[in-house]
Amino acid sequence: xxxxxxxxxxxxxxxxxxxxxxxxxxxxxxxxxxxxxxxxxxxxxxxxxxxxxxxxxxxxxxxxxxxxxxxxxxxxxxxxxxxxxxxxxxxxxxxxxxxxxxxxxxxxxxxxxxxxxxxxxxxxxxxxxxxxxxxxxxxxxxxxxxxxxxxxxxxxxxxxxxxxxxxxxxxxxxxxxxxxxxxxxxxxxxxxxxxxxxxxxxxxxxxxxxxxxxxxxxxxxxxxxxxxxxxxxxxxxxxxxxxxxxxxxxxxxxxxxxxxxxxxxxxxxxxxxxxxxxxxxxxxxxxxxxxxxxxxxxxxxxxxxxxxxxxxxxxxxxxxxx
Numbered sequence: 001x002x003x004x005x006x007x008x009x010x011x012x013x014x015x016x017x018x019x020x021x022x023x024x025x026x027x028x029x030x031x032x033x034x035x036x037x038x039x040x041x042x043x044x045x046x047x048x049x050x051x052x053x054x055x056x057x058x059x060x061x062x063x064x065x066x067x068x069x070x071x072x073x074x075x076x077x078x079x080x081x082x083x084x085x086x087x088x089x090x091x092x093x094x095x096x097x098x099x100x101x102x103x104x105x106x107x108x109x110x111x112x113x114x115x116x117x118x119x120x121x122x123x124x125x126x127x128x129x130x131x132x133x134x135x136x137x138x139x140x141x142x143x144x145x146x147x148x149x150x151x152x153x154x155x156x157x158x159x160x161x162x163x164x165x166x167x168x169x170x171x172x173x174x175x176x177x178x179x180x181x182x183x184x185x186x187x188x189x190x191x192x193x194x195x196x197x198x199x200x201x202x203x204x205x206x207x208x209x210x211x212x213x214x215x216x217x218x219x220x221x222x223x224x225x226x227x228x229x230x231x232x233x234x235x236x237x238x239x240x241x242x243x244x245x246x247x248x249x250x251x252x253x254x255x256x257x258x259x260x261x262x263x264x265x266x267x268x269x270x271x272x273x274x275x276x277x278x279x280x281x282x283x284x285x286x287x288x289x290x291x292x293x294x295x296x297x298x299x300x301x302x303x304x305x306x307x308x309x310x311x312x313x314x315x316x317x318x319x320x321x322x
Contacts, residue, residue: 013176014151017085017115020172021046023158024083028057034162035059035075035082039068044174045085045115065090069098069110076108081162088114088171089121092133103167104143111161112169117147118209118259119292119300120174126291130171135264137169138237144168145236146190147208152181153234156188164190173209173259175297180211180232193240199227202315203247206257207233207266213301214257216308221315228315236266241273248278253318255283255311259301262286281321283314 028034028050037059042048051058061068065086072082084091091114092099103110114133121128138145144166148154154172161168180196188194196211197218206214211232218228229251231243248254254274256267267284274282285306293303301307305314 012151012179015046015174015176016148016151016154016172017044017174018046019151019154020085020113020158021050023155025050025053027159027162028054031081031162032057033079033081035080037061037068037072037075037082037084039063039065039086039090041086041115044087045113047085065095066098069095069112070102072110073098073102073106073108076110081109081111083111083113085113085115087121087128088117088130088133089128092130092136092169096136099137099143099169100140104140107142108167109165110167112167114169114171116174117171118173118297119287120297122296122300123294125294129292131259131261131287131292132264133169133171134236134258134260134266135268138269139264142167144190144238146170146234147236148172148234149180149208149211149232150177152179152184153188153232156184157190157234160188160190171208173297177209178212180215191235191238191240193243194232194234195229195243196232197228197230199229200251201227202253202255202319203229203231203251204255204257204311204315205231205233205244205247205266205270207236208259209297210257210259210306213306213308213311217311217315220308220312224312224316226315226319233266233270236269239269239273241277244270244273245277248274248280253281253315255285255315255318257306257311258286259306260286262288281318283318285311285314
């Protein structure tokens, strides 16, 4: 627990895409089987330096996401370790058939990195927002789905994925993200939630950039003598059902928080577990069933109540209602 940036924000802000590029570059220098594939997106994915230093290990296919996925599956079939870096909105929609058949159904060792996910494309609007990608990808058999919270977790996740033979979809945002962890001194395991804050009054389960919001909410609730458990569900699939059921039994109330549609994402996944194992009151907070408004991420979050003030009020209401 000492490694969690809970009491105060660290001020450190690094884009997760930059961390992925730096981590893959370091690893690829030692392992020539690691390839990066982009769809006219090496700039957006911060892969320019990777291409400059290891040009033989970067493949640029242009704006052709279906081909991008197909080529990556081909590389995997001959023992390579391909990492695909493409905007999440296009990767998870335009090439979903190839992801389903060429990657998941064929059990190809491909890692799909959906960059600029959620609402991080801001003013470009619904065409560039990806708030349905978790719902789509987690429904595909054999495909694991993940979202790191900050730079520290991003590095650990990519390192873990190098020798992880299961196909995976990893969604990250576009902009710098404030730290949720103080450093990398913690145990990371794919499929295992991290308890970011202890508490038995209520649980907030978050993933990706909303983990920082969950920690801020826990701080705000602490001022009202409410001890809020925070679970970082960095792996949406396979889901840590043990941690979810434990939270349901011990805290009796759950709020889920996500940069995704309220349908089919983290909240839906958690509610599937809770309703079938230990039903408790739940509230799913995310993007409602409408085209998300345009604006910078903090503006969109505030508009939809994905902030500490709103979530604290919801938590208090759930607790006092009982």
